[in-house]
Amino acid sequence: MNEPVMTIENLGLEFPLGRTLYDVVQRRPGRVVNALNGVSLQLNKGETLGVVGESGCGKSTLARCIVRLYEPQHGQIHYHGQDIFEAEAKKDRSYNRRVQMMFQDPYSSLNPRMTTGQILSEALRVHDMRPANEIPARVAELLDLVRLPQDAADKLPHEFSGGQRQRIAIARSLAVEPEVLIADELVSALDVSVQAQVVNLLLELQERLNLTILFVAHDLRLVRHVSNRVAVIYLGRIVEIGDSETLFSRPSHPYSQALLSAAPSLDPDDKGKAIRLEGELPSPLNVPSGCPFHVRCRHATELCKREVPALLPRDGRGEVACHHVEELN
Amino acid sequence: MIDQKPILEVSNLCTTFRRGGVDLPAVRDVSFSVGQGEVLGLVGESGSGKSVTLRSILGLSRRYGDVTGEVRWLGQDIASMPERKLRHIRGREIAMIFQEPMTSLNPLLTVGMQLTETLKAHTDLNRAARRDRAIEMLDHVGIPSAASRLGEFPHQFSGGMRQRVMIAIALAASPKLLLADEPTTALDVTIQAQILDLILSLADEMQMGVILVTHDLGVVAQTCENVAVMYAGRVVEQGAVRQVLGAPRHPYTVGLMRSVPQNVPPRTQLYSVPGTPPSLEALPVGCAFASRCQNRTERCLTARPTLDAITDDRRVACFNPVAAEKAGAA
Amino acid sequence: MSDISLSESEATKPQKTRLQIALRKPGFLIGVAIIGFSSLLAIAPGLFAPYDPNFIDYNAVRQPPSWAHPFGTDMLGRDSLSRVISAYTVNMQMALLATIFALIIGVTVGALVGYYRGVADMIFGRFVDAIITFPFLVLVIAVVAVLGPGLINMYIAITMVGWVYYARLMRAEVIAQMGNDYSAAGVVMGYSDRRIIFRHLLPNAITPVIVYWMTDMALAILLGSSLGYLGLGAQPPQAEWGVLIAEGRNFITTAWWLSLMPGVAIVLTGLGFSLMGDGLADLLRPRG
Numbered sequence: 001m002n003e004p005v006m007t008i009e010n011l012g013l014e015f016p017l018g019r020t021l022y023d024v025v026q027r028r029p030g031r032v033v034n035a036l037n038g039v040s041l042q043l044n045k046g047e048t049l050g051v052v053g054e055s056g057c058g059k060s061t062l063a064r065c066i067v068r069l070y071e072p073q074h075g076q077i078h079y080h081g082q083d084i085f086e087a088e089a090k091k092d093r094s095y096n097r098r099v100q101m102m103f104q105d106p107y108s109s110l111n112p113r114m115t116t117g118q119i120l121s122e123a124l125r126v127h128d129m130r131p132a133n134e135i136p137a138r139v140a141e142l143l144d145l146v147r148l149p150q151d152a153a154d155k156l157p158h159e160f161s162g163g164q165r166q167r168i169a170i171a172r173s174l175a176v177e178p179e180v181l182i183a184d185e186l187v188s189a190l191d192v193s194v195q196a197q198v199v200n201l202l203l204e205l206q207e208r209l210n211l212t213i214l215f216v217a218h219d220l221r222l223v224r225h226v227s228n229r230v231a232v233i234y235l236g237r238i239v240e241i242g243d244s245e246t247l248f249s250r251p252s253h254p255y256s257q258a259l260l261s262a263a264p265s266l267d268p269d270d271k272g273k274a275i276r277l278e279g280e281l282p283s284p285l286n287v288p289s290g291c292p293f294h295v296r297c298r299h300a301t302e303l304c305k306r307e308v309p310a311l312l313p314r315d316g317r318g319e320v321a322c323h324h325v326e327e328l329n
Numbered sequence: 330m331i332d333q334k335p336i337l338e339v340s341n342l343c344t345t346f347r348r349g350g351v352d353l354p355a356v357r358d359v360s361f362s363v364g365q366g367e368v369l370g371l372v373g374e375s376g377s378g379k380s381v382t383l384r385s386i387l388g389l390s391r392r393y394g395d396v397t398g399e400v401r402w403l404g405q406d407i408a409s410m411p412e413r414k415l416r417h418i419r420g421r422e423i424a425m426i427f428q429e430p431m432t433s434l435n436p437l438l439t440v441g442m443q444l445t446e447t448l449k450a451h452t453d454l455n456r457a458a459r460r461d462r463a464i465e466m467l468d469h470v471g472i473p474s475a476a477s478r479l480g481e482f483p484h485q486f487s488g489g490m491r492q493r494v495m496i497a498i499a500l501a502a503s504p505k506l507l508l509a510d511e512p513t514t515a516l517d518v519t520i521q522a523q524i525l526d527l528i529l530s531l532a533d534e535m536q537m538g539v540i541l542v543t544h545d546l547g548v549v550a551q552t553c554e555n556v557a558v559m560y561a562g563r564v565v566e567q568g569a570v571r572q573v574l575g576a577p578r579h580p581y582t583v584g585l586m587r588s589v590p591q592n593v594p595p596r597t598q599l600y601s602v603p604g605t606p607p608s609l610e611a612l613p614v615g616c617a618f619a620s621r622c623q624n625r626t627e628r629c630l631t632a633r634p635t636l637d638a639i640t641d642d643r644r645v646a647c648f649n650p651v652a653a654e655k656a657g658a659a
Numbered sequence: 660m661s662d663i664s665l666s667e668s669e670a671t672k673p674q675k676t677r678l679q680i681a682l683r684k685p686g687f688l689i690g691v692a693i694i695g696f697s698s699l700l701a702i703a704p705g706l707f708a709p710y711d712p713n714f715i716d717y718n719a720v721r722q723p724p725s726w727a728h729p730f731g732t733d734m735l736g737r738d739s740l741s742r743v744i745s746a747y748t749v750n751m752q753m754a755l756l757a758t759i760f761a762l763i764i765g766v767t768v769g770a771l772v773g774y775y776r777g778v779a780d781m782i783f784g785r786f787v788d789a790i791i792t793f794p795f796l797v798l799v800i801a802v803v804a805v806l807g808p809g810l811i812n813m814y815i816a817i818t819m820v821g822w823v824y825y826a827r828l829m830r831a832e833v834i835a836q837m838g839n840d841y842s843a844a845g846v847v848m849g850y851s852d853r854r855i856i857f858r859h860l861l862p863n864a865i866t867p868v869i870v871y872w873m874t875d876m877a878l879a880i881l882l883g884s885s886l887g888y889l890g891l892g893a894q895p896p897q898a899e900w901g902v903l904i905a906e907g908r909n910f911i912t913t914a915w916w917l918s919l920m921p922g923v924a925i926v927l928t929g930l931g932f933s934l935m936g937d938g939l940a941d942l943l944r945p946r947g
Contacts, residue, residue, distance in 0.1 A: 048596075054517035067847045096849030108839035113862045122858075123848055161605050169844070176848065191374035191544065196588035196601035203596060218517065225590035225599070244595065262518040264525075264547030266591050268571050271551055276526065277519045280487050 005080065005180060005212050006043040006066070006099075011036050012074030013061055017285075033284045035061040036072065037236040040311070043180065048206065048213040050227030050244060052220055052259070054281050058236040059216045063184045066214065067101040097127050100173035104185035106165035110157040116143070116168050117153035123175040142171040146201060163194035167201065174205065180212045188217060199226060220263045224248045229318075232256045235284060235292040238311055242318015252320045252329050255293045291323065299324055335362035336538055337386070337423075337506055342398035342408075344378075344385045353609040355381045355394070357562045358636075363506065363538040368529065370553035370570065371542045374585075376606060378562040379542045383508050386540075387423060388415050403505075421451040424499035426492070428511035433495060434483040440467075440494050441479030444501055451502035466497040470527060489520035493527065500531060506538045513548065525552050546589060550574050555642075558582050561606055561617035564636055568643035578639065578650040580622045616647070624649040678942065687938025693931030700744055701751035708741035712898050721914045731916040733906060743920050746898040749810070750928070753883035754876035757817040762872050764818070765825020766865065772826070773833030773864075774856050783826070790823045799882065800891065808891045817879060828871055832864035839863075866943040873936030877929035884925055900925050 019030030036058045043049055051059045064070045066077060068084060077084050084095055103109040110119060120139045124130050130138045143152055146167040157165055166186060173181060183202070187195040203226060206213055217223050223230060224244060231241040232253065240253040251257045261274040279296045282288055291309050294300040303323050311321040322328070344356040356378040363369050371379045384390045386400055388407065400408040402423065407415060419425075427433045435443060444463040448454055454462060460479070467475035470493040483491055492512060499507060509528065513521035529552055532539045541553060549556050549570060556573050558566040558581065566579040577583045587600035604621045613619060619629040628648055636646040682688060700707055716736035724731045730739035772780040790798070802816035836842065837860065845855040880900075886892030887901025895902050900921035907917025 054519065064843075069843055069846060093849040096847060101844075101847040103840040103844060105840055109841050109844050111841045111859050111863065114859075122850075126848070126850055126854070163605065172844070172848070192546070192585055192588045193374065193602040194605065196590075196599040197603075199590075200598045200601055203598065220518070221590045225593065225595050228596075258519060262522040264518075264522070264545065264551040266547055266550050266574060266586065266589060268550045268574060274522060276522060280489055280520065281517065283487075 003045040004042045005045050007078045008042070008062075008066070008075070009040050009078075010075035011039040011062070011065060011072050011077065013058075013065060013070060013072040031285055034236050034287050035284060036065070037287070038075070039233075039236070039238055040075075041231055041238065041241060043212055043214060045212055046206075046210055047228040048215050048226050050223035050230040051214060051216045051233060052218065052223050052230060053233035054218065054259075056281060056284055057233045058284070059233050060184055061236075062233070063101065063182045063214065063216050066182055067096070067099055069101075093127075097176040098178055099180040099182065100176065100178040101182040101184060102166070102169050102173055102186050104188055106162045106169065106189060107157075109169050110165055110172075112157055115154055115156055116148070116160075116171075119168065119172055120153075120175050123172050127176045129176060138175075142175055145174060145205070146171045161194070162190050163198055166190065166198050170198075170201065170205070174209070178211070180214070181206075182214045182216070184216045185218070186215075187222065188219065195222070202226070220248075220260060232259065235282065235287055237292055237308075237321065238319075239293065239321045240318065241311070242320075246317055250317070250329075252314060252317055252325050253293075253322050254297050254299055254328065258296075291321075299328055335364045335367075336403055337540075338362040338399070338401040339382075339386065340399045340401075342382065342385055342396070342400065344381050344390050344394055344396050346394035351610050353394075354562055354612065355390075355609060356385060359398075359557075359559075359564055360636075361557050361564070361567065363540060365505070365538060366532060366536045367555065368532055368539040368541060368553045370549040370556040371540060371559060372544065372546060372549050372556055372585075373559035374544060374606060376561075376609070377559040379559045380510050382559070383425070383510050383540060383542050386508065387419055387425060388412070420447060420499075420504070421502045422504055423506045423508065424502070424504040425508040425510065426495045426499045426512050428514050434491060436483055439480050439482055440486070444479070444494075444498055447498050447501045462501070463497075466501050467494070469531075470494070470497045470500075471523075472497070489516055489524065492516060492520075492524050496524075496527065496531070500535070500537075503535060504537065506540070507532070508540050508542075510542045511544070512541070514543070514545075521548075528552070546574065546585060558585070561612060562609065563617065563646065564644075565618065565646045566644065567636065568640075572643055576653050578643075578645045578653065579618075579647050580624050580649075580651055581618050583651050584621075624651070684938055684941075686934045687941075690931050690934025690936075690938060693927060694935055697747060697751055697928050697931060700747040702748075704745045704748055708738075708744040710738035710741040712737060712741040712745040713896060714738070721910060721917075723914070724916055730920045731914065733914075733917055734910065739903075739917060739920055742898040742903060743900070743924050746900050746903060746921065746924070749893055749897065749899045750880050750883065750924075753810075753814075754880050754928070754932070756814045757879040757883060758821065758872060758875050760814075760818045761821035761875075762825055762868070765822040765827075766829050766861070766868060768822070769826035769829025769868075770833050770856050770861055770864070773830035774837070774852065774860065780830075783830070787823055787827050790820065791827075795820060796882065796885065799886070800889075803886065803891045808894065810893055813883060813886055813892045817882060821875065821879075824875075825868060825871070828868050829864060832867055833860050836860050836864045866940065869943060870936045870940045873932045873939060877932040880925060880928055884921075 013036040014032040014034055017031045017033060023030050039062060051062065053059045061070060065072050071085060079095060079099065082089055089095065117139055120142055121135045124135050124138055139153055140150055143150060148164065148167055160168065187198050190198060199222065205211065215223060215226050227244040229242060230244045230247050231238050232255065234255050240247065240251065240256045247256065248260060251260055258275045258277045262277065277296050282295060288295050290306050291304040294304040297304065301324070309321045309323045311319045313319045314325065339362065340360045342356055342359040346353045346355055359382050361369065371382060373379045381390055385396050390396055396408060398408060399406055402418060407418060441463055444466060445459045448459045448462055463479060464475045467478065472478060472490060472493055486494060512528070513524050516524060525548065528539060531537065543549060553570050555568065556570045557564045558573065558579065560581050566573055566577065566582045573582065574586065577586055584600065584602035588602065590599055593599060602621050607613060607617055607620070615630040615632055616634055619625045622629065626649060634646045634648045636644045638644050714737060719732050719736040721734055722728055722732040728738050728740065730743060733739055733742070772783045798820045799816045802819055803812055806812040806815060842855055842860055845859050883892050884899065884901030887899045888905045893899035893902050895906065903921040904918045907914065911918055
């Protein structure tokens with residue numbers, strides 16, 4: 001179970017905003033958005049690693065780095081020991097086949113002018129997955145796999161509901177027989193009852209095809225449900241990572257604690273029990289010094305303002321980046 | 330909990346849109362009431378008619394479709410009220426906030442101008458008093474250094490802060506009822522919690538009724554006293570939140586509750602309602618949920634169940650409601 | 660299964676209704692009719708022209724419209740109607756040849772710079788700025804002046820200037836389409852850039868360009884006949900609407916029909932293209 005498929009080390013990515021006239025007059029460099037800051041994690045064979053955090057925290061950027069839509073300025077990503085950003089590796093399209101991504105918006109991730117059948121057979125053809133004469137049969141198989149009826153092959157994306165479109169996107173990814181699936185907010189745009197259908201399908205497919213999944217989402221209940229391990233990201237840094245059940249039942253980092261208790265419970269009796277965070281997520285343009293969370297943290301001290309806490313292992317509780325984790329728990 | 334005489338009474342509200350020559354029954358026979366200081370949740374999935382219901386109350390739907398039924402506001406029917414008279418109620422007595430705080434503020438006007446504009450329309454305050462009141466409102470909704478932020482434009486505020494500004498504008502004229510259309514859907518959970526707390530405390534303080542439209546059952550559980558669950562344009566279950574969510578009786582409510590992965594063993598198959606909601610163009614003759622329902626009988630396909638009281642203030646529209654004990658276990 | 664059954668009824672509907680909606684608009688129908696008939700005249704003018712357009716009859720000079728000569732005759736006694744009809748060949752050719760290469764070049768360049776951005780896009784941007792500051796006609800005349808008058812040179816001149824407008828439109832549309840995740844999905848699927856640009860982005864981005872093309876064909880006829888009028892395009896005795904108007908200019912007070920009839924042909928064809936473009940916009944828009 002613990003065989004690493006992918007290791008991410010110290011990943012850092014900044015988006016330059018360009019130098020404005022004001023910057024030039026002030027003789028200072030243009031501003032940058034700090035999207036990722038020293039993210040390290042390991043993705044193990046067959047597991048689901050959940051990634052949670054608020055919008056703008058860098059979780060989608062991380063997903064997009066993994067599939068090489070963005071190239072990070074710092075750090076490395078190794079896939080089975082191979083650096084994916086090395087010049088030689090970048091030409092290798094088989095990486096794109098082995099590591100697939102699925103997107104949030106089911107209305108924009110499918111080409112509106114191609115039928116489901118065309119979308120799936122294109123993927124099969126480009127990667128030579130099947131000889132030409134076996135492609136229709138494989139398309140039928142894929143539709144079956146994601147529980148879409150056979151006549152779906154001749155329809156255009158606009159003829160499907162959001163949930164069905166996400167099934168098509170899943171089928172497209174599975175067409176090239178990947179090892180790793182990156183699900184970026186796969187079900188966030190769907191209604192609750194449909195969400196459950198798609199999540200069930202994903203879990204079932206993972207079991208059947210021995211897939212490794214990185215599940216990026218802001219819905220904590222969903223992440224808890226599908227993940228083996230979870231990483232909590234705040235302003236481009238992992239603040240806590242560990243076994244899903246432990247992290248959700250006994251979060252160690254003050255941010256994880258606040259985030260988890262902010263998710264509205266279905267039980268009206270939980271009213272008023274939640275920890276309320278003060279203030280807003282600081283802009284990634286202007287990341288606070290020291291611990292990025294200190295401006296919103298009730299337990300922050302002078303030390304937190306000065307020094308960035310390292311992500312350190314706690315006995316049997318995963319890894320936590322907090323100066324005061326021992327006193328707080 | 331509910332005040333003895335409601336401030337808003339909606340009865341048999343129906344809204345029909347016409348598109349390409351086809352009638353779309355967006356809202357059908359919706360009835361409910363809201364008392365002073367009461368927070369009512371309208372919950373449902375996309376296309377269930379919850380937002381249209383909210384808009385129909387304020388007469389915003391009649392420009393696009395046909396609205397029938399009665400909307401009694403403090404005793405007078407506002408569903409048939411002419412636009413000119415309705416304008417005195419909108420914003421002053423009944424205010425509304427929307428999902429997208431980005432687009433419901435005018436990007437070209439400062440926040441202060443948009444706030445004082447509302448005050449000018451609905452109060453007799455003079456210029457200086459309006460400014461004072463605007464600062465007071467921003468302060469009230471938790472915007473730090475309110476006075477200095479009056480001159481800023483919407484894009485200088487974060488999503489959560491914009492929603493606070495929207496709330497400040499909505500509440501500027503001290504309305505007695507707030508209609509909130511998915512006010513926190515676009516926000517992060519920690520900010521959502523702040524905004525919901527704010528709405529609740531203001532409702533309590535100003536003795537203002539609130540109708541909260543949302544798709545999130547968790548939000549309903551944490552903020553509302555009463556709830557109406559909508560499906561395909563109709564209310565299918567209605568009652569006190571504690572009862573409806575604690576022991577849902579309509580199979581759709583049960584399905585919705587069980588689809589949420591809470592208190593389920595991780596990585597197991599979730600309960601899911603099969604299929605998708607019917608399209609409004611082709612609603613079945615019987616119960617709209619029948620095709621997805623496990624309790625379906627012959628009768629469900631031919632006749633439509635009415636929303637009947639099962640106890641004093643608990644209503645369910647189902648021929649075969651889920652037994653109370655069984656639902657509680659789910 | 661029940662998942663899909665709801666959209667079952669819609670499955671065959673959309674395509675049909677879209678064509679039906681387009682055909683229900685009288686404007687689109689009129690446009691198609693005008694352009695269809697114009698093309699027929701252009702391909703086989705001999706079938707419709709009552710006389711040989713170049714037959715000179717000094718006994719019938721500048722006759723007013725009559726049953727024998729519905730559009731009258733010109734200063735050489737040639738039948739005006741036959742000349743206007745035979746001009747369809749060259750004027751419709753103008754609409755096509757002056758624009759088609761601009762369309763192809765513009766679409767390709769626009770798609771490429773829109774997709775790759777970077778330095779090429781910056782250079783393209785400056786170039787567009789430079790071209791667009793000049794009035795179109797002045798630029799075309801300048802190019803014709805260098806190359807020399809004549810139809811072929813006129814096509815080259817219009818193409819050299821005109822492709823920029825197509826490219827600009829295409830670039831903007833491609834960038835807008837790239838905001839949709841299907842292009843990122845293509846990258847993630849390991850598709851080649853060529854496939855993503857031409858198979859995925861182009862079909863979705865081209866609709867406004869096609870609509871612009873329709874208007875541009877009308878403009879090309881207008882521009883071509885302007886140049887013909889100025890003596891920089893088609894050369895007499897070739898029958899071309901601009902040339903015909905120029906020939907009639909000296910007799911405008913006495914033989915008004917000589918200039919009026921070719922003018923009507925220009926207006927009518929231009930109207931046809933515009934009406935057709937409007938309808939196409941509805942027809943080509945993707946659903947959903």
